[in-house]
Each structure stands twice: as structure tokens, then as C-alpha cells.
Amino acid sequence: MLLIPCPHCGPRIQEEFAYERSADSVVRLDDAPDVAMTALFSRANLRGEEAEIWVHAQGCGQWLRLTRDRMSHAIRSVEPL
Amino acid sequence: MTEFFVSPAKALFALDLWDAADIVPRDIVLPGPGRALLGAGGAVLRVGPRRWWLDGAGLIADEALAGRGGLTEIGGGWARVRLVGDWRDLVMQSGLFDAEAPAFDPGAVAVTPLCHAPCVLHVRAQTWCEVFVAASHLAHCLAHWRELGWQQGVGT
Amino acid sequence: MRAGSGIDGEAMRFTFDGKAYWGVDGDTLAAALMANGVRLLARSFKYHRPRGIMAMGVEEPSALVTLGEGARAEPNVRASDVFLYPGLVATSQNAWPSLRHDVGAVNSLVSALIPAGFYYKTFFGPPSRWMIYERFIRRAAGLGRPPQGADPDRYGHRAAFCDVLVVGAGPAGLAAALRAVEAGRRVILVEQDALPGGSLLRENVTIDGVPGAKWAARAVGRIRAAGGRVLMRTTATGHWDDNFVTAVERRVEPGQTSRGLAQVLWKLRCGDVILASGALERPLVFADNDVPGIMLAGAARALALRYGVAPGRRAVIATSHDEAYRTAFALAGLGVEIVAILDSRVDPQGALVNAARARFPVLVDARPLRGLRRGVALAGIDAMVGTTRRRFVADCLAMSGGMSPVLHLHRQAGGALDYDAARGAFLPGAARQRQTTVGAAAGEHDLRAILDLSKIDDPLGPVAPAEPGPIWRGEAHGKAFVDFQNDVTTADLALAQREGYVSVEHTKRYTTLGMGTDQGKLGAMVALAQIADERGLPLPQAGLTMFRPPYTPVTLGAFAGPARGDHAAPIRRLPLAEAHDDLGALWVPAGAWMRPRAYLRPGESLGEASLREARMVRSLAGVVDVSSLAKFEIAGPDALAVVEAVCATPVARLGVGRGRYTVMLREDGMVMDDGTLWRLAEDRWLLTSSTGGAARMARHLSYVADILLARPRAAVINVSEHWAGLAFAGPRAAGLLAELTGQPVPAHMGLAQATIAGAPVRVLAASYSGERAFEVHVPAYRAAGVFAALVGAAQGVGGGVYGLDAMDHLRVEKGHVVIGAEADGRAIPADLGLGGMVRKSGGFVGWQALTRPALADCAERRQLVGVTSIDGAPIPEGAMLVVREGEEPVGHVTTSAPRVAGEGAIGLGLLVDGGARHGEALLAWSPTRKQCVSVQVGAPLFYDAEGARYRD
């Protein structure tokens, strides 16, 4: 049960948040098709730290960029998006 | 006394400001994160990074926003539940939010689910708290609270 | 009259296997049975060996009983972990016909045939043959009988936040909690026992001038007085990420009737966690070390000092360290004859040992070889003293192979372990979370060090660090148990090593070591020592298995907590639920919602009612509640950009006051949702979408706005619940609505503001049924009057309300797709005949994915078709579309319906290359329902192909 520091609400329980995707896999509206499909279907899936996009879905709705270790679950930084 | 009082939220509006730069406009007094301001016409609650709730009609006129934001009526979607009594204990049996934190004092606002229902908590006094519950979830929440020994009071 | 630190004189009656006994308040069931001379409590899991009390706490492996009766029966309760209550009913388990004469004990005789993992080596043949053997194995396995029926108890959940959580109210925990609370921190102290004090309850010590137990009770009072929260009978069972600790509070004992909550699952979010969870004593390994009467030295001491019960008349103490010597003094104090103290050390020293030597026969370099059994009880001990074998007659053996700190939570939280060779124990190493370990759990047993500010009077003095017991190398014949619950012996461990199951996890899984309900608390360390010896490795290199939650078994009901019955998942109610009930609605679940399916008239079947309702709409007018549909307002100067990114259809040229049908795609190009888009004002839009997809669409809109468009000057506001939605459809609808509103109705796909029954409404002229129709949106708290007005108007011309089934019939005739049925998450717009409305210019979510080559290959893709029953028979929904029965399907029927306009049956389907197969005859084959209907494939449109009826 992670405790995620929401920049707007303060620390809240993981359950209020939703993981969206790794930060490098955002498909931009104007990406060319091959670029888009590569972004969508290729993940580094590191056994370590990755930047991720989360949202405080059951709270204030703030989108977050979380730098989080996928092995230890430690959250290094949280920035509002 | 552990009682809840229920009524529709009715005159409730979402105020959205378009630009981060406008937060907070100097000419309109708006509460900061996690807080509410009480005025004669009602309360203004901060519920998100760029969103406030205006609990009361006519608290801010569209003209005052001068195109910097918009108002949207949302009151049909929320029930207003006043919890009178040991509401902190009830909240902490219904969710995973720290309602016992000393800083969660009168004037504090929190958006957090209770009984799996979207809720907005507005602390009005040490002895009572106003909870906006998503209307479709109301019956389920009240049933749960009754099981925890709370009773519906008379009136709103 | 017994005297002890944990009991008071109040007597209470209880039964065990139908026989009545008396115990006193504060007794555990184990203590009370021992006080009554009952030594045989259970039969073991595999060999059905007689077992008694081994331990006095949660580590008890064998003395499992069923508590309570009927629906409150609770199997597998440790007799040492249930406190007596009046009328307690306990029953033995896993024995037939009786505990004393158990037929299952025959397993002991054939034990040579059933070593660890025997089942992997036999019972070959087809699975059906294995299942015959398996039936016997399953009956023999298991422990208690499962409860029958619903659980009458209630369970609660409670969150709590604190600066400091202290786990364990022994001396170290109390001291830590006192320090923290006096420093002004928010403190929670949890203790699994019913009394505070921990080890103080089984020692004769005085602290600050009062007995240890009383000092502990006063400490609890001081913590509470300073604002700390002390939860007794509460076990911290799980230590999760970010110092989230789950703890289970027992408000009543197992099997006991409760008026309020039986248990509460506490969810503790802690700044710091201090583990003062104590240490568990280790058994000694020797042949037949499980005979009733053999128990841990600490358990014997607790029986004597806490409960005032003598565990026997003649006792032998066998130990590898000092602490067990205390047991000799404690037992002697109750008049037990200490036959001998067998100390495995060659030259033990110290005040305690010397004091013992003055009173008892102390034999060094001595250890038990075999437990001797007469009937089902201990008769004596064969021991090795130096190089001499000696026999001791005794009915109690109190043994100790050292102490193992309880580090489960530390490990669950990711902490490291360090091996301390002197103590023969793992001690807490570096913690990964903000967590520290104190007291016996950290290997510190000296009260003076733990309670540095208190005055301690302990006549026996501090004890030296524990040493591990000697390794058992099979010096006597018999089973030497390392896991008493799963009947795992040293021979099993050796067999596993021989067969190559050498990784400690393999050994564990192959022998079932440590996988019982005691979770290896008792035997893990001695087993590890045996394995290390067998492999010739230093102990720490033998490996460790994971510690997984929960620390002690947790009732499933406590996990579920309030989530039972309707609370297992919230049911969402429509704002007009009561009005529908008044109209006789038959409800149907639609995701989390309950929606009216039909309004049955007396004598009507569901099918008849739905068809009547649908025909009413075709011929007159009807009202259906569509309030649960998702609705979003998108507002702001950049609102158009949000809408364009989300909707795959052209939107920019939509005029104010106009709407149109639209589809929204996922990034993989598949249809995610559909709905209607309305331009309320130049920079304000309303988007509706499906009920089931509401949460997904809310998230998607927010993602598109905040992430893809990087916070445009626009906001997305979820107004799904603000507006109740009522669709008013049928040839008479326009006229009736004009009358109700007193104004002209909007043109098809137009919108207007109006007033009905005094309430302001939005009228959206959109048709789902194929008839001229209007969606009337009204703030939910004013919906009742509008609904009544619309229904009244419809009824006035012979129409009325209709439900979901009728709505479905109507839309099938029009070939409208439904999210989850035709748009099943695997369909691109072209599959559903919507390819033509997708913007060629792209710029919306999913456009790139649509360019993938395989998606253009119609011959491979399933496409939406209509199917018509050739002989009019109903088409089974979900049936396969096949060319011939028994062949692989080419598609399936997604939805079927009776024809509303006319007779017969129709349906929609997804068919491979369906667009090219109109006119073909296929079979709708449902082998599960033994139905097969001939159908003709055609366009997915069965009614008013020109669209004349819904336009104005």
C-alpha cells in the first residue's frame, strides 16, 4: 500500500490513485503512425526506476509524474502534470 | 449523538479556471488547497488544482470571471449529508483518510472515497462535518452508516 | 485455588468433546485443560499421532480444536490462543471415532510407505484414476470441518494514522510506547494477548516495586492517559509498503457470540514502526519429541506462573541455554519434582546455573534421545548424558533450544536479517522502511537494558544469550519432528536433500515444512539447522524462505469487513428509483447500476412486456430512464481541441445548438465508446457516452486534456449524475412534448432549453429507437416532476414507460451498436459500419492505429451484420454463426430480438467478412442450448431504412 504524496491533497493512500502508463509511452496526437505504435507497444519495463504517469482519480483529479522504483516501490519524486 | 441529516446539494456549481496563471485571481477571494471559505451566501470549497465548488447560488457571477473560467451546475449529482457526532470515527471506518489529523479542522476540505463512493468532506466544526456523497451511492453509504450505529436525524 | 499473574478467581464452565470442565477467568483453553488434567488435545495432520500442548501462544502447532457450534463453529483454533468464556464449547478435530482411539493412527504404521513427496512417485494412470486416490487423500487431509452456512458474525474495518506504532506490549514495547507518547507523538500500541506484559507474565520479577504484570497494566494506563491508543487482543499481521500495517483486533473470542463487531481489521498508516514482537522458543529435536507432556520450557513456565497450573508431577528440563532454568524454579514452586535438568552445554556457568545446581540435579553435556510414551502420555525420557544413555521417569519434559526473535513483520517490510552465531538466531538487520526492532525481537533479553529507567527486582538475575539446541543425527529410533504441525521429520528433510530438493524453498515445498497454520513459527530454525548440517553448510547459507503476510492466520471475514451482502460492491441507484418502483419496474443490474428492465403487467411475461413496450413506442409514445448514461461538459476557449482529440468524427463544424452521433476510439483504434456530442455554446460542449464506460470515459477525457493537450484552457466536468435523462420517443412524442413545454420542439439533432412541470430542462432531439425522440435532461433533484409529466403525457395517448429490454429491441431493428455487445473492444469503426464517419485527417486518439495493415483486411475481420430468422423462430443470443453444424464458427450473434414492427426474429452479429456476405444463409447454432436456427445475413437495419420516422 503505497502512500503517494499528491501535490494538491498531500499524502494519500495508493487506492485513490490510478496508474496510467510509463512516461515515455505517451502517444501524441500528431505522432506518425509508426512512431505512435512504437510508443504504444514498446515498454522498457525496467526492473528499477521509471518515470510514470498517475492520476489522483478518486481525489482531486491531479495528474502526476511519479519517479518510482518498480523493485522497491520507493517513490523518488512526484511532480504535477 | 451520532446522527446524519440528508438533503440534495441543489445549488452547487463547479468553478473551473482555465489558466494556472489565474490561480488565484486577485479580485476574487478563493480558498487554497484543502480549505473552504464560508461566506454569507454559502461556502467555496477547493476540490482540485483548478477547481472550486461554490456551495450556494450567486456566490460568483459569470461576469466576474471575465472569461478566465466557467461555472457548471453539478448539484443534481450530489447529496449533502451532515454528520453530527463522532464523525471522525465514522469517516475512518468508511475510508482510508486521516480524519483524526489535527490539521483536519473546521474549514478543511478533502476529496476522498468513503464506502467506495466519491465524497467531498467539509469540516464545519469539531462536532459536525458536511459530506457530499455522489447521489447514486447515497443509499449504499447510509445503509453502511446505519449498520455502524448511526441514525438518520429529523430535518436536514 | 490456583494463583497466577494472568487469572482471577471467577470460575467458568466449558466443554471439550462434550465433557464439562471448569476453568477460571483469564485462562486460555490450553491452560484450563491442563488444569483439568487433560493432556491429549489433538491428532497430528499426517500420522494422527497423539498431541498435547507444546506452546502457550500463537506458535502452538498441534493443539488445534474447533470452537463453537453450528454456524459459529470455527475450525483450527489453537487451544493456547483462545481465552475462556462462559459456555465455551471446544471439539477435537481430525480424529475418528475418538481422540483417544483414532483409526487414522494407522498412518503411523504405514509411515514408511508415505515419506515426504510419496504422492509424486505413484498413482499413475489417467487423471480419472488419480482422482479416485485423490478423493481419499482429500478426506484424510484438512484439519477441522468447514463451517456450514452464513457467518453470523460481523467484522469491521478501521483506519488509523499515527506517528509511532509499537507492536507488542511486553516490557520493550511498553517502554517504547511510553517514551513516544510522552514525547508528544501520536502513538498506537497493539498487543495480541489479552493482557499486557508479554514475558513479564511468565516471570517472577518486580518492577518499580510492583509485580511485572501489574507494572505492565499501569504502563498501559499511562499510555492511554497521555493520549496513546492501546489495542489489546490485536495482532499486527501484515507490514506492507510505506509502513502500512494491518492488525486484527478480536473483540470476542473464537466461537463466542458477539453483540457488536466480532473482529476489526485495523489499517494503520504509521510514521515509524517499532517492533517489540518478542521471541519464540525453539523445540529440541529428538526421537518422538511430540509425545503429549513434552512442551516448551517457556510454556511450562507460563502454565505455572501465569495460570498456576503444574504441567506434571515429575518434570525433566532439557535445554541448551540458561533461560529454561527459570522453568525449574517455577515448577518447583508448585511442588513439581524436578527429576533433572539436562543441559547440552559442556560447562554452563553463571548465577542462575549455580543457583539451580544448589536445588536440582543438573546434568551437563546432556540431551534427550527419545520421548517414551505410555498410552497417549509421556512416561519418561531416554537421554544421553556425556557418553552414557540414561532413562528418566517423568510425565513432563520442558525443553528449550534457544530463542528465535519474531521478525516476521521486519521481513515482510523488506528488512534484512543478520545471523548471530552466539545466539544461534537471526537478528534484525537493516530495515527498508522506517522501522526499528527492540527487546527480545532484537535479541535483547536483559530487562535492565530494556527498561533502563525502572528499578527491577529479578531474584534469578539476567540470562545469558540463548544457544541453539544440538543437531539431531538420528541417534535413536523414532520420528524426530521439526515441523510438528505438518508432521515433517528430520528424515523427510534428509530425503529431500538426497533427491536434490536442496534449495530451501524446494525443501519446504517438497516436505511441506513450515506450510501449516503455524507458518513454521516453531520449527523453522531447527529445520534450517538440520538442513545446514545435512548439506555441510553454515546455517545462514542454507537459505531462508520468505515471510509472507499474515503473521497469524486471519479470518477471511475480517478481510472482507463491511463488504458483505450489498456492501460487497456498491449498488448505484437511479434518482428516480422510487418512481420506477411505483410503476412496478423489474430491475436488472447494468454494471454497478440497477435499471428498470421492463414494467410487467399482471400475467405478462418479461418477453411479452418488453415487446408490448417496444410496440408502444413504435406506435404511440414511451418514456425510458437513461439517467445512468455518462455526460460530460467540456468548457473553455480550448474546448474544441479536447472534443476533436476525443471524438473520431468531424466536430468542428457543428453549430451551436446542434448535436451529432460520435464514436471515441482507444489508442489501438478499437471503438471505446459512442454517444452524442452537443454544442451548448461556442466554447461549451456536452458529450454523452455509455453507462458502463462512464468511469473509463471520465479518465480518458481527463488524460486527453491534461496530458495530450497539456492543460488546455478548458475543463472537463463530469455531469453524469447532475442530469437525470429521460428519453421520450414515439410518433406522438413531438406533439406531446410541445404541449408540455409550450414551445416548438427542436429539429432532429437540435437542442433547446425548456420548462416542464416548473423545472428547467434541456431537450436534445436524438433518436435511439428509430422514432422521433427527445432526451430530456433535468437536474436530478427535480427529475420526479418531469418524469411524472412525461409519463402522464404518454399514458394520456395510450403510451407509457418502457425498460431496457424494449429499448434493446428497438435499437436492434435500427442496427445501433452497443458498447460491450457489438462494440466488444475488438472492433474498429469500419467493422461496425462506422468507417465512413471517421475523420480522414486524423488528429484524434486512435487514428494512427487504424492505419495498421491487418485492420484493412476485411476478409479476416468480423463485421457487423443483421441476421433474420428464416422461419421466424427466436435466434439464440450468443449463438455461433456456422455454415454447417459442427463446423468452426465464422461469427456469432451478438444480440437477438423479436421484430417490433411485424413478426419474426432478428439479430445483430459479427461475421467474418460480413459486409460481403449479405444474402447468405447460415445457421445460428447454440450447442449448449441445443438450438439451431437458419438465418439470412443482411444489412444491420430492419426498420425504416430511409430514416423517415425519426426526422422532423
Added chain:
Amino acid sequence: MGAGRYSALSLLRGALGGHRHWGRAWRAGEPRGPYDVIVIGGGGHGLATAYYLAKDHGIRRVAVIEKGWIGGGNTGRNTTIVRSNYRQPQLQRLLEYSLKLWHGLSDELNYNVMFSPRGALFLGHSDADMARLAERGDALIAMGIDADLIDRDAVARLVPLFDMGRDARWPIEGGLIQRRGGTARHDAVAWGFARAADNLGVDIIENCEVTGFLREGNRVTGVRTTRGDIAAGRTGICVAGNSGHVAGLAGLKLPIESHTLQAWVTEPVKPMIDTVVMSQTLHCYFSQSDKGGIVGGGDPDFFPSYAQRGAPIRLEDSIAQAISLVPALSRLRMVRSWAGVTDMSFDGSPIIGETPLDGLYLNGGWCYGGFKATPGSGRLYAHLLATGQSHPIAAPFDLARFAQGRTIDEAGAGPMPQNR
């Protein structure tokens, strides 16, 4: 090598001799490259692959490289359900191929994997559910796979402890049962394949972690490991849960994300549930093990993790749902919970095929459903590694399907694993 055949007779012989005659079930393998084929990953799938490489294709110079102990990943962490009652035809063919192998596996391996076809039951809670189950059953039967649509009375007879009340939160209206499905002893599957592969000369090398790949241009020629470089003609990744990590060592990014899935087991009780119970409306599943514990699970934890550690909330959800179906479960006690790392592919279906690198192949992306596929997956992967060509049953599961638009999306949930 080995200890001779297992049988009731050999067990009797053991009883007379104190079980001293049993040798190692598999040798402690040492790297002895070069190999014709290296399989990375000593889980059930990897060991099965090695076994079938030797057995079907006569390739004896095969090594299985395992970073820890064999069967220690998802093979030893799942809820042991075996079934083939999927909806998409490609998956039906794949899992049915596997299910057929399960039915002869104990004899094939001379190791009792305790495959017990006690039935895999999907519950239906509404008319809509029942229509969906009928559709699935119809699709299965049309593909020659067994399925039985049963009414609520028949469901009640199967598990008398079900709450059959009409007022239950999720009333039980009926079910779809695959009687040839059931459970197996998960560890035994790894051990049985290991022993049988070892008997055919396969080297099983434990405590050997792959740290990189040997490359010649675009060709992979072996692996770097914590126990040295090992050359191989073909290298097969078979590390579901860690596919992203291992493929990353070769510079590949996959349509896979690793997520946590938890499971739980109760204290053992006498028989109370005789079949595998599943519900797709509820996202929970449970069965009773031979030892007597109720083994259950539910949704994954919804975010990427390699930690083998989840959140208690997920346990609460699946337990609450299980109790709502079988109220008597409420008084049983959970004795253990655990977590595995699932290889969540971006359409929910596995990937068996070549990679952009020559000589390197991938078997992964099994999401939370890999155990049931163990023998089939191994055999199909062996075919690919032996011949360089995909078996027709495995061909649709190639890696290129994502870019080309041929995804096999059983749930229709789209690419994001957390929505699945």
C-alpha cells in the same frame, strides 16, 4: 542420472530400505557450452521447452538457465487452475492443445503432477451473464472443446455451500463448466519436467543469472551469465514476469509490462468445495487444494512492479467476493498470501515467436494465465526453437501482431494492462 522409474513398487522398495535408494530428481547442472539451444528461465514453461526439445526433436545439447531455483517464479505462485475454455479461437486452440497434454502428463513424465480434472466452473449472475456464458460454450463446442451450460440447480449440486439466494449481491443463475479442466500441483510440474528433461540429458543450471547476450551483429550467439559466458545456436527467453528485463538486456522493448498478482490460501479444512470456481463478473476465483486449504485470487494490483509484493486491498476485494458466493468461507482463516510478477502483454495474450534479433526467441506475455499452458507452451516453443518455424497453433501469437493490427484481445480491454 535420475533414480529409476517411480512406481508404487519402487516406493515399497524405498519403505524397506529407509528410502535411501532415491537419487537426485535432476542433476545439479554445470554450464557445459556450447549448446544447440539455451532456454533462459527454469520455470514450468522453460523446463517443458527443454524436455520437448529433447523428446520431440532429439536435441540433447540443451541447457536451462535459472537465476534462482527452478519453479520459483510464477510456476510456484499461481492458483494452479488448468482449463481451455477461452473465447477467442486462437486461444482456444492453444490452451486446448495444452489441456490435452495435461491429461497424459503424469504418465508422460513418470511424475505425478496431480492433475485433477475436477471441473472449471464459470458462474453467471444475470441473464446477460448467462447469454455470455452460452456464447462462450457455443464457441467452445464448435471448436471441439467440452463445455456444459448448467442451470442454478446443477450449480447448487456442484457446490452445496454456494449462496443460492435470489437476494444475494451476485445471485447465481447458472454456470458454464469445463469438466476436463481442474487443478494440478504446481511445483510438481516444474520438478516433473526437470526430472524428465534431465533424464534426456538436458542441463538444468540453477543459481545462474543471465546478465547479457553474446552477439555477432544482429545475431545472438549465447548468453552472459553470473557463471560465465555460454554459447548457443539458438536462445529462447522464457521468463514470464521478467520478460521486459531480460529482453532489455538484448536492447529490446516489448509490448509487456510486469504487474503484481496476489493469491491467498486458508488453513486446511475437510473437503468443502470440489470444483474450481470462477466468476468474470466478480474477478475472483478459488478452489480447494488436496491439502484442504482454499486457494483464491482476484484482480492484479493495477500498476507495474517486480516486487512480488502487493497491497492488502486487493486481497480484501477477492475475499469479499468469494464470501459473497460461499458465505461459509467467512470463518476460515487465511494462513498465507503471496504475490507473483505477471507478464502483462498489451492484448492479454501470450507471445511465442521470433524477435528482431536472429537466433533469439521469445516466449512470454502470459499475463495471469500461464500455468495452464505449461506443457503446450513448452512443446510449441520447442518446435520453434528446434525448427526456426512457428507451429501453426503458435503462429498467431507472434510479436509482430501488435504493429500489424492482429492483436488477440480476449477481454476486449485494449492495450493497457491495468484495464485488463
